Amino acid sequence: MLSYWEKKHFLNYDLIVVGAGFVGLSTAIHYKRKNKKAKVLILERGAFPTGASTKNAGFACFGSLTEILDDLWHMTQDEVLQLVDRRAKGLNQIKKEFGKWTLDFKDSGGFELIQEDQLKALDQLQGINKMLRPLFKKPVFSIIKNYRKMGFADSVKAIVKNQFEGELDSGRYLNALWTHAGELGIKILTGSTVEKIDTDSGEVRATDQQLGYLEFVGKKVAVCTNAFSRKLVKDLDLIPGRGLVMVSEPLDFQIPWKGSFHFDKGYVYFRKIDGRLLLGGGRNQDFEGEKSEENQINPTIERYLHRIAEEVIFPGKKIKWEDSWTGIMAFGQKKSPIIQKIGERTVVAVRLGGMGVAIGWQVGKELSDLLRKGF
Numbered sequence: 001m002l003s004y005w006e007k008k009h010f011l012n013y014d015l016i017v018v019g020a021g022f023v024g025l026s027t028a029i030h031y032k033r034k035n036k037k038a039k040v041l042i043l044e045r046g047a048f049p050t051g052a053s054t055k056n057a058g059f060a061c062f063g064s065l066t067e068i069l070d071d072l073w074h075m076t077q078d079e080v081l082q083l084v085d086r087r088a089k090g091l092n093q094i095k096k097e098f099g100k101w102t103l104d105f106k107d108s109g110g111f112e113l114i115q116e117d118q119l120k121a122l123d124q125l126q127g128i129n130k131m132l133r134p135l136f137k138k139p140v141f142s143i144i145k146n147y148r149k150m151g152f153a154d155s156v157k158a159i160v161k162n163q164f165e166g167e168l169d170s171g172r173y174l175n176a177l178w179t180h181a182g183e184l185g186i187k188i189l190t191g192s193t194v195e196k197i198d199t200d201s202g203e204v205r206a207t208d209q210q211l212g213y214l215e216f217v218g219k220k221v222a223v224c225t226n227a228f229s230r231k232l233v234k235d236l237d238l239i240p241g242r243g244l245v246m247v248s249e250p251l252d253f254q255i256p257w258k259g260s261f262h263f264d265k266g267y268v269y270f271r272k273i274d275g276r277l278l279l280g281g282g283r284n285q286d287f288e289g290e291k292s293e294e295n296q297i298n299p300t301i302e303r304y305l306h307r308i309a310e311e312v313i314f315p316g317k318k319i320k321w322e323d324s325w326t327g328i329m330a331f332g333q334k335k336s337p338i339i340q341k342i343g344e345r346t347v348v349a350v351r352l353g354g355m356g357v358a359i360g361w362q363v364g365k366e367l368s369d370l371l372r373k374g375f
């Protein structure tokens, strides 16, 4: 039962954004900056955002050598260049916008461990550098000398460095977005799960534990629920993809490397944080099982990652694990996000795969532009 005041002041908005991850917050911020008087509301189901944005590994990456080579099998060279360009520009934009200190952004480089069966990729390194030269003006990839000093297993036959990649603290990035949204007067209601959207009328039905059903109305609505969008929007080319991340106890030895590392064609990733090992990925060990929206740890993948830690990253050492969690990404036929109008009053920006740190802010800008010009 709602009061007169609640009905009068809390239910009607110029823009309602559903989902408070990187994309939802970025969309609301970009829109509000251009429409200062607009009443903007974000509805978020969790007590704080509970999608991929708060669960990820904080890699500020745009593609390893083998990933780019793999992409060239499925995409044209122009498409690959566009993808890399969008991600690299996205990283520069967030550094400029929020500052490296705020994000705890480190330009520590990206590294890929190359195994025997990937050595052929090294023959194409110069060609890929040439292809990327128009974007970066300098060589992106180089082969690390003396990589044995890093102490990885003998099965690692080379290490390729990407000098333009880095790492950040995802919690600090989300906090920066959240704080800025507040400063702009954007209202964020957490604990509000959206059940249904009428994409033409702008009616948004949400549930709240105390109040039950709430009927909001937006002159415009933006759906930014990424992997969880299939309940709200039909016919999206979108498959959820779960990812596992784990953090060790503080290590009792010095870690002889720094940066963000990829292994097993990018399916496994690791870095050091606060004297601990952060390790994640392994989705390729059970692709089907990981097409899930449920946050649950897959024991096969957990065992695989434990093995990588003790056999490849720190061979012969015993690693004790303190934290592990999962988060859900979204994938589809194409690697690019879906950004489109889906009704008279509604737009959507979803299908952020494994590079949302890099592109989330820019995707929010593109969705805000669509909201302003597409109606």
Ligand SMILES: Cc1cc2nc3c(=O)[nH]c(=O)nc-3n(C[C@H](O)[C@H](O)[C@H](O)COP(=O)(O)OP(=O)(O)OC[C@H]3O[C@@H](n4cnc5c(N)ncnc54)[C@H](O)[C@@H]3O)c2cc1C
Pocket (backbone or CB within 6 Å): 018, 019, 020, 021, 022, 023, 024, 043, 044, 045, 046, 048, 049, 050, 051, 052, 053, 054, 055, 056, 057, 058, 059, 060, 061, 192, 193, 194, 195, 224, 225, 226, 227, 228, 229, 242, 243, 244, 245, 280, 326, 327, 328, 329, 349, 350, 351, 352, 353, 354, 355, 356, 357, 358, 359, 360
């Ligand atoms: C394990 C893991 C590791 C990753 N590592 C990296 C990395 O190192 N680097 C990188 O660039 N990217 C990484 N990513 C990907 C990146 O985190 C995502 O691409 C990005 O966070 C997507 O942002 P988003 O805002 O689109 O979605 P999300 O962050 O998932 O936001 C969607 C929001 O919508 C809310 N929501 C959903 N349904 C409803 C509803 N019905 N009503 C109200 N609210 C709802 C959710 O609670 C959530 O807060 C990783 C992802 C995972 C899962």
